[in-house]
Amino acid sequence: MLSPLASLRAGLERRLKPEGRAWLRQALSEATDVTEPAGPAGLPRWELHFVTAGRRCGPAPHTEGGAPDPVDAARVLILHAAAPGTDALVRLYGKGSADERRAVLLALPHLDPPPRTARALSLVEDALRTNDTRLVAAALGPYAAAHLDAHQWRQGVLKCLFTGVPTAAVAGLEHRAAGDDELARMLEDYARERTAAGRTVPEDLAYVLRLARFEESRDTPHPPGPHRPGPDPSVPDPSGHPPPAAPHRRSQSRSQPRPPESPPQSPRSPQPRSQSPQPRSPES
Amino acid sequence: MPTQSRSIPRIFDPHIHMTSRTTDDYAAMYQAGVRALVEPSFWLGQPRTSPATFYDYFDSLLGWEPFRAAQYGIVHHCTLALNPKEANDPRCTPVLEELPRYLLKDGVVAVGEIGYDSMTPAEDTALAAQLELALVHELPALVHTPHRDKAAGLARTLDVLRESKLPPERVVLDHLNETTVGPAADSGCWLGFSIYPDTKMDPDRMVRILRVHGTERVLVNSAADWGRSDPLKTRHVAEAMLAAGFDEDDVDRVLWRNPVAFYGQSGRLRLDAVPAGERLFAGNSILRGGE
Numbered sequence A: 001m002l003s004p005l006a007s008l009r010a011g012l013e014r015r016l017k018p019e020g021r022a023w024l025r026q027a028l029s030e031a032t033d034v035t036e037p038a039g040p041a042g043l044p045r046w047e048l049h050f051v052t053a054g055r056r057c058g059p060a061p062h063t064e065g066g067a068p069d070p071v072d073a074a075r076v077l078i079l080h081a082a083a084p085g086t087d088a089l090v091r092l093y094g095k096g097s098a099d100e101r102r103a104v105l106l107a108l109p110h111l112d113p114p115p116r117t118a119r120a121l122s123l124v125e126d127a128l129r130t131n132d133t134r135l136v137a138a139a140l141g142p143y144a145a146a147h148l149d150a151h152q153w154r155q156g157v158l159k160c161l162f163t164g165v166p167t168a169a170v171a172g173l174e175h176r177a178a179g180d181d182e183l184a185r186m187l188e189d190y191a192r193e194r195t196a197a198g199r200t201v202p203e204d205l206a207y208v209l210r211l212a213r214f215e216e217s218r219d220t221p222h223p224p225g226p227h228r229p230g231p232d233p234s235v236p237d238p239s240g241h242p243p244p245a246a247p248h249r250r251s252q253s254r255s256q257p258r259p260p261e262s263p264p265q266s267p268r269s270p271q272p273r274s275q276s277p278q279p280r281s282p283e284s
Numbered sequence B: 001m002p003t004q005s006r007s008i009p010r011i012f013d014p015h016i017h018m019t020s021r022t023t024d025d026y027a028a029m030y031q032a033g034v035r036a037l038v039e040p041s042f043w044l045g046q047p048r049t050s051p052a053t054f055y056d057y058f059d060s061l062l063g064w065e066p067f068r069a070a071q072y073g074i075v076h077h078c079t080l081a082l083n084p085k086e087a088n089d090p091r092c093t094p095v096l097e098e099l100p101r102y103l104l105k106d107g108v109v110a111v112g113e114i115g116y117d118s119m120t121p122a123e124d125t126a127l128a129a130q131l132e133l134a135l136v137h138e139l140p141a142l143v144h145t146p147h148r149d150k151a152a153g154l155a156r157t158l159d160v161l162r163e164s165k166l167p168p169e170r171v172v173l174d175h176l177n178e179t180t181v182g183p184a185a186d187s188g189c190w191l192g193f194s195i196y197p198d199t200k201m202d203p204d205r206m207v208r209i210l211r212v213h214g215t216e217r218v219l220v221n222s223a224a225d226w227g228r229s230d231p232l233k234t235r236h237v238a239e240a241m242l243a244a245g246f247d248e249d250d251v252d253r254v255l256w257r258n259p260v261a262f263y264g265q266s267g268r269l270r271l272d273a274v275p276a277g278e279r280l281f282a283g284n285s286i287l288r289g290g291e
């Protein structure tokens, strides 16, 4: 069986045109070459390849639904091969375009040696502050699932619902959301706010809420069908969403607000999950 | 969405400052047929006081603004440079040392806006240095002609261009008008015209210039920014061209194929995001509005 990066590379090579494939092989073989700077900006060779990937290996025809963006994939492979230290990684993100920043975020869980956690998390946090949904989605990958603290992770999940990022983009959602009472409260408050305003509740919300309330088995697959973001990601726009999912029952009780409680038939978790970051295996 | 009964042109606005525009503008531009644009870096109205604010601005042109445009079905590219006005401020000129790294980025399709504002020695230096950057980065250059003392400014610009090794087909001279189009055309450079509500050019004058000079190497833009300007001026020119007897192919050439050819010299235009099969004016199938 192929490792995740080996299958990423195999899948990418299949999707590239011959000239793109040749470029990728050269870029990966030169990724550890630090002998002389290259290009008009005098960057290390691997960095030049990383920056210019968008015009060297794209556009590939989008035939395989759900396959990673080829430019993202190429950049992740280059970063893995070059194995930059934490300083270089932070610089790359700070001086990168949005596409380059996204690639740095996507690469975080794959780097060997892994970057220093606090500084890598500062990149995740930076991305979560943006309203660029592609950055937000990339920030909530396996690295955030493993390392982001509970408060910021919950804010990230809520931001997905606000900006139309499908919660399927949140790595480890089933695991981290399970039994998270604080997340459940935030989701219920949000649903109530939407309902009070006469707006639809994002369809992913009910699913995440069931997870947080332990009503959904962790083994249940995530509901299919990503919904597309509304036209303006900074404003939750009901028209951007498909027909409303059934809101959680509590969200409909606008006339008599009550303190959060579990629905009657819901088995209450005997031991809610710890709110602190949970240790994960780094190879996820 | 209201249904339009007639065909709309596909439009590439080769010069518009979307940073200063609203989401309503994006929506209206899409409705008018705009599917791609180039945002040149320029002066923001409020003078900058350090190079770092340029980098945030460049990052925005390489991140947030393309994202915003994409929400409205419009492909966004940019040109980067130290603008002529701030080339005179020594607090800003260190930007020139960082530009090489930024000019590598995938979304950058030219060096610009460069050129003259007040025709000072500092502007001479910045213009020559940035034409050299365009040369080594294999990029075209967007050269702004000054608003004051325009004819003399153009003459001096053409002198500097002749001294650079950048071939004229890699240069667009922008903000031209009736008095400057002749010498600009003789230089072999591309000819840019900015259509404004009060100043610069208007649609009917633009049509008269197209009648005399033809559609070859002509780029028409709105140059809309934070001043009194209109992001739909490109569409107004299309209407004026049709009313004056130009056909749809002429309109498509001026408002789509010419900017694609000019900025395409960068090798970095990504128009694959423009939906396939959506040809608007081009070819035989004409997309109707109101989809």
Ligand SMILES: [Zn+2]
Pocket (backbone or CB within 6 Å): B015, B017, B040, B042, B113, B223
């Ligand atoms: Zn301008």
